[in-house]
Amino acid sequence: EVSSIDSQSSHRLLSLPGLINIATFVPSLLSAGGSPDFEKVSEASLKAGFTITRILPTGVDGSITDALSLLTAQENTRGKSAVDFNLSIAATGDNASQLVKASPNVGSLVIPFNYFNNNLDKVATVSEHFNVWPTSKPIVTDASSTDLASILLLASLHNRPVHVTNVLKKADLALISMAKEKGLKVTCDVSIHALFLSQVEFPGCSHLPTKEDQEGLWEGLESIDIFAVGVLPSQLAKSLGLTVEAGVGIADALPLLLTAVRENKLTVEDIVLRLSTNPKKIFDLHDQSGTTVEVDLDRQTTVSSFYSKPLYGTVERVTYNDKTVVLEGKIVVSDFHLGKDVSGHSNAAQVVPASPLVKGGAVFAS
């Protein structure tokens, strides 16, 4: 697993494939006048070794939920990305027709249970989402507890895969694990910071797991398909009263995991599986040839972190499309806004599912 040894210092050098962050938070994604946030996030991603980044559809200034907001997000991202990326669309109680229209131009549908109005009939709403969303594109949800059970039932009844993002509770992971055992097509990710920070270190931050839940996540590691950066570091910054900087949590994500490798809590294979192999498969992403990340496992990083212990695993070089673009934490090429919007990429044919609930194309009318 370790690609070579630095002879002068006995440091272990790793060569990793380009990493994939499947849940990337951009605070100001939809601001009309444009915002530097997306650019900052994409540059932070490249320096940290993430060469594909899936942008979450919800920023602090709104969500991508229809053709208009998608257009705004496309304008705010076009020609500004240092890495390949895709956009997603968020489901609401009444945007089924918008979802269908937008689907060719987004990478996935996100069903944000935690943002649904309490009065919404969630089961009927989510059932409609399953009916209209093309089978060729993934469905992601943040559902927990009985909401999680609901969406797993609907996924099972509709025979559709579903990805559960930002799992925080031991019980949720146990349910996902049981569902996997019984053959349901469910996958999940855990926020990297949730594996290392808990409500013990940050009392009152409900976005972090309790210590018991965190232990449950480590015990259930085999059921965790993907590690992601996600929105959690931004939520933590906010709950600490800090300004939420675009890209917070991206730089220390890999060092957190590599420090765990040094402590024998993870293997490099665990990381590559969950930051490259599985993300590519589950989210149907493209291969990036000539793209690698070189890391010194034993070199302490200088990246800032919420974590008080020293972190190891410095990214020394990122090669992107056969070109060295990052050296020692600095972008070393002048033209680095070459990242493509790969939202339209799919290895499968795009099909809108036939459904008894979609009659006479009425659902396509807006």
Add this chain to the structure above:
Amino acid sequence: EVSSIDSQSSHRLLSLPGLINIATFVPSLLSAGGSPDFEKVSEASLKAGFTITRILPTGVDGSITDALSLLTAQENTRGKSAVDFNLSIAATGDNASQLVKASPNVGSLVIPFNYFNNNLDKVATVSEHFNVWPTSKPIVTDASSTDLASILLLASLHNRPVHVTNVLKKADLALISMAKEKGLKVTCDVSIHALFLSQVEFPGCSHLPTKEDQEGLWEGLESIDIFAVGVLPSQLAKSLGLTVEAGVGIADALPLLLTAVRENKLTVEDIVLRLSTNPKKIFDLHDQSGTTVEVDLDRQTTVSSFYSKPLYGTVERVTYNDKTVVLEGKIVVSDFHLGKDVSGHSNAAQVVPASPLVKGGAVFAS
């Protein structure tokens, strides 16, 4: 379907099998000093044509949740029933070991989602119930919305049948119907009064369906396995500020349905299927030979009801174990406390399911 015609008046006379009320509410079920409520309910049941009655585990004075409360209920019912009956036990957050012990002496497990503490991890709790409850005995729940979806998922993952009681919402019935189509082992009942009374007639009584939900129940009739009396008439009486009399709603249950037959909204077969055939099958109840209910479909009843329109379908005779016990609304035998507690009845062998979560019999320790 109509067994004979009363020649003097052209009234249609029906001979029905003994009816089964699968959800019978006894207000004072657990009072230590004994209470006349159970006796009243059983006599009202006999007069109304219900010759088997499944007692709900929750009264106004508590629930059957352990060996002690089961004993109290047994003492309050022994030798006092005019009809055959069984008792059930209610699940709580922490009575798994009690459930296992009590299971041979109750007819079913009721999982009352609507009574669970909000802080309870419902998914984990219900999963444990599924793990410990014998496969030979039915599981009943009142779950709605995402709770309903949760329990359907767990039933599916555990490959166990589940019966949903007192379905009130169109959306819940639609989910049950979809689950049935996909092969899940789910059955359900609707409260008879919910088919005829709505929040239009009784504004503010949230125990009744809205008019739209009520219409949805009628449209989904094919998905409704059982009609029950249930707790709804008692809830309605309470919300109207009336004293909740033991047995309220039992006398008018069959007349409500038979009046719908006269209006061509139901057939007699619809009723027999849902008050006898299906209840017997779903709840594994015994055959009652020599037990019939004779009804005059065209004779207006004098039973009281919340319903303002005249009701038809008078019970003229009940034959129980080959003996006429009820004539013209009156019990005509002196010794009529011959109903048996059939809680232990089962056509299947009783098996506690093997489960990876139940190790070394630890769950059996109290």
